[in-house]
Amino acid sequence: MKSYVIWVLSLFLIAACSSSTDQTMTTGPITLVIHGGAGRIVKGELTPAKENAYRHQLINALEQGFKILEEGGESAQAVVAAIQIMEASPLFNAGKGSVRNRDGVIEMDASIMEGKTSLAGAVAGVRTIKSPITAAYKIMTKSPYVMLVAKGAQRFAAEHGIEIVPPTYFHAKSTDQSSPSSGLGTVGAVALDRYGNLAAGTSTGGTPKKHPGRVGDSAIIGAGTYADNRSCAISATGHGEFFIRQVVGHEISARMKYRKQSLARAAEDVIQETLKPIGGKGGVIGLDRAGNIAMVFNTEGMYRGYMRESEPPRVYFYQ
Amino acid sequence: MKSYVIWVLSLFLIAACSSSTDQTMTTGPITLVIHGGAGRIVKGELTPAKENAYRHQLINALEQGFKILEEGGESAQAVVAAIQIMEASPLFNAGKGSVRNRDGVIEMDASIMEGKTSLAGAVAGVRTIKSPITAAYKIMTKSPYVMLVAKGAQRFAAEHGIEIVPPTYFHAKSTDQSSPSSGLGTVGAVALDRYGNLAAGTSTGGTPKKHPGRVGDSAIIGAGTYADNRSCAISATGHGEFFIRQVVGHEISARMKYRKQSLARAAEDVIQETLKPIGGKGGVIGLDRAGNIAMVFNTEGMYRGYMRESEPPRVYFYQ
Numbered sequence: 095m096k097s098y099v100i101w102v103l104s105l106f107l108i109a110a111c112s113s114s115t116d117q118t119m120t121t122g123p124i125t126l127v128i129h130g131g132a133g134r135i136v137k138g139e140l141t142p143a144k145e146n147a148y149r150h151q152l153i154n155a156l157e158q159g160f161k162i163l164e165e166g167g168e169s170a171q172a173v174v175a176a177i178q179i180m181e182a183s184p185l186f187n188a189g190k191g192s193v194r195n196r197d198g199v200i201e202m203d204a205s206i207m208e209g210k211t212s213l214a215g216a217v218a219g220v221r222t223i224k225s226p227i228t229a230a231y232k233i234m235t236k237s238p239y240v241m242l243v244a245k246g247a248q249r250f251a252a253e254h255g256i257e258i259v260p261p262t263y264f265h266a267k268s269t270d271q272s273s274p275s276s277g278l279g280t281v282g283a284v285a286l287d288r289y290g291n292l293a294a295g296t297s298t299g300g301t302p303k304k305h306p307g308r309v310g311d312s313a314i315i316g317a318g319t320y321a322d323n324r325s326c327a328i329s330a331t332g333h334g335e336f337f338i339r340q341v342v343g344h345e346i347s348a349r350m351k352y353r354k355q356s357l358a359r360a361a362e363d364v365i366q367e368t369l370k371p372i373g374g375k376g377g378v379i380g381l382d383r384a385g386n387i388a389m390v391f392n393t394e395g396m397y398r399g400y401m402r403e404s405e406p407p408r409v410y411f412y413q
Numbered sequence: 414m415k416s417y418v419i420w421v422l423s424l425f426l427i428a429a430c431s432s433s434t435d436q437t438m439t440t441g442p443i444t445l446v447i448h449g450g451a452g453r454i455v456k457g458e459l460t461p462a463k464e465n466a467y468r469h470q471l472i473n474a475l476e477q478g479f480k481i482l483e484e485g486g487e488s489a490q491a492v493v494a495a496i497q498i499m500e501a502s503p504l505f506n507a508g509k510g511s512v513r514n515r516d517g518v519i520e521m522d523a524s525i526m527e528g529k530t531s532l533a534g535a536v537a538g539v540r541t542i543k544s545p546i547t548a549a550y551k552i553m554t555k556s557p558y559v560m561l562v563a564k565g566a567q568r569f570a571a572e573h574g575i576e577i578v579p580p581t582y583f584h585a586k587s588t589d590q591s592s593p594s595s596g597l598g599t600v601g602a603v604a605l606d607r608y609g610n611l612a613a614g615t616s617t618g619g620t621p622k623k624h625p626g627r628v629g630d631s632a633i634i635g636a637g638t639y640a641d642n643r644s645c646a647i648s649a650t651g652h653g654e655f656f657i658r659q660v661v662g663h664e665i666s667a668r669m670k671y672r673k674q675s676l677a678r679a680a681e682d683v684i685q686e687t688l689k690p691i692g693g694k695g696g697v698i699g700l701d702r703a704g705n706i707a708m709v710f711n712t713e714g715m716y717r718g719y720m721r722e723s724e725p726p727r728v729y730f731y732q
Contacts, residue, residue: 201565212658218537218628219562239627240654243538244563246520246626307565308558309537316635316660335559339531341635344660345667352671 121290122385124163127400132377133278135395155179156407169285169293177227180281187279192299203313209292209321216241218313224257282329284381294327310334316344325350332376361388440609441704443482446719451696452597454714474498475726488604488612496546499600506598511618522632528611528640535560537632601648603700613646629653635663644669651695680707
């Protein structure tokens with residue numbers, strides 16, 4: 095049995111215990127789960143300094159997002175706060191650390207969804223927005239739309255006070271060795287707030303040397319991001335085209351709703367049995383309303399972690 | 414019982430009879446179903462001349478698409494052929510008849526998916542492509558991508574020999590009374606070919622006066638377009654944001670796969686019970702591998718029709 099299976103199962107048991115001892119809420123404890131991309135992350139290949147840098151940023155993202163939940167904030171706000179930290183770091187392929195496309199420019203995608211309202215927001219192909227997840231959140235909360243792309247999305251962001259940055263903001267780190275070269279490093283978060291509401295969000299720079307205008311699953315509600323209080327919140331990372339075709343987020347949700355699978359089982363089946371055989375490399379993080387966590391991937395590793403009340407943040411890289 | 418329910422049930426019975434008497438194939442007979450948008454289409458409000466114009470174009474689309482199936486073509490090719498006819502007509506809000514956005518320009522979305530391979534293609538926010546469905550098909554068949562947007566999509570189209578047209582191609586009809594003013598008129602098709610393979614496609618000009626960059630469900634695999642040989646092919650039309658949030662195409666498929674609902678029941682439940690109560694106006698056409706058809710909507714009417722072997726094309730407007 096692979097170690098990632100053990101991870102999922104043990105987290106499932108931990109979560110089951112936590113929620114069954116909770117006397118004050120009908121749903122699980124406030125919880126935040128994040129990822130920083132899946133891919134070739136192999137023990138021994140990361141230097142201790144690099145490991146420390148990733149650990150530091152993941153813990154920072156968990157703490158900033160979790161603080162929102164502790165203060166009574168909503169799950170979508172916690173998702174945004176956690177993702178903003180990773181977007182601002184050059185370590186991940188999102189926001190500042192985004193990879194360049196075929197033309198040598200960056201084009202970013204992001205999306206967010208609330209499990210209670212089924213409201214959602216998404217941007218794709220944006221070049222000037224410092225924090226694409228913040229723009230997606232604004233679309234969700236301040237417009238009748240779900241998805242805005244390219245220059246139209248940038249105009250919406252500017253009109254709504256979202257921070258616009260020059261290309262040099264992104265390019266500054268482009269030759270740094272710490273920039274991702276493989277497209278690894280999409281970031282995402284799923285959260286459960288005090289009110290029992292789930293939310294999910296994802297942000298990415300896409301694949302390196304992609305055709306201009308290419309949009310991956312990180313911008314697609316149902317694929318890279320999905321949340322429904324009746325099932326789960328999901329954020330994906332991986333080879334986006336496969337995740338779009340398999341409608342990964344909604345597929346995991348549907349298996350929970352209609353096949354009565356657990357989150358762990360549904361996520362495991364979709365990542366290992368549907369995606370892996372067809373070459374769909376990547377992973378997902380998931381969270382259900384009882385506080386059960388899944389962090390599943392079919393690659394060598396996935397930057398990931400979670401945080402719950404009365405526990406320190408926990409961060410993992412490898413299988 | 415509303416008349417659309419009777420439509421669905423009677424078509425279901427017709428289809429069941431057809432496929433049970435078919436001796437030569439394990440799947441249903443070659444079938445093409447199309448729509449030209451759902452909305453306020455009320456008997457008595459359309460002039461006889463207008464009715465004739467719509468009937469003529471829908472029959473033309475059915476015949477051109479069906480011809481591909483008869484000649485042994487693939488379902489995705491039939492979907493493209495049928496949609497191309499409607500994109501070239503000023504009667505529908507797709508291609509030539511696309512409505513203008515807030516800036517007074519048109520931005521079109523389209524997508525296509527194959528049920529056998531799960532391959533898919535999509536464009537969004539394109540302004541210069543004569544037939545967006547043709548560009549989506551090219552992305553599906555000639556690139557590793559699923560979705561390209563805005564200028565990047567236009568460049569891909571130009572690089573691949575897709576016809577590019579000046580803005581006047583679309584604007585010529587913008588003041589014509591026959592142009593749709595309500596955003597009504599998204600077009601779509603689903604097909605079953607001789608090889609038992611399903612495909613679905615959708616094309617639209619989006620909502621009138623939309624924010625530049627706004628993308629609706631017609632471009633989203635899983636929402637406005639979805640196909641899986643194990644369940645169904647779906648093309649949607651309606652208030653796109655609701656269709657994205659409910660992941661309508663994949664939701665209908667999941668209900669068939671995991672709840673063992675019929676196509677008719679799954680489509681009916683999603684359109685009438687999930688979408689209608691939350692204000693999600695619109696409809697879907699659907700087709701399964703046995704040749705069962707669904708044409709379901711929660712609006713006053715939907716331009717729609719279907720064609721099967723040894724039957725004339727059939728076209729309907731109202732409930």
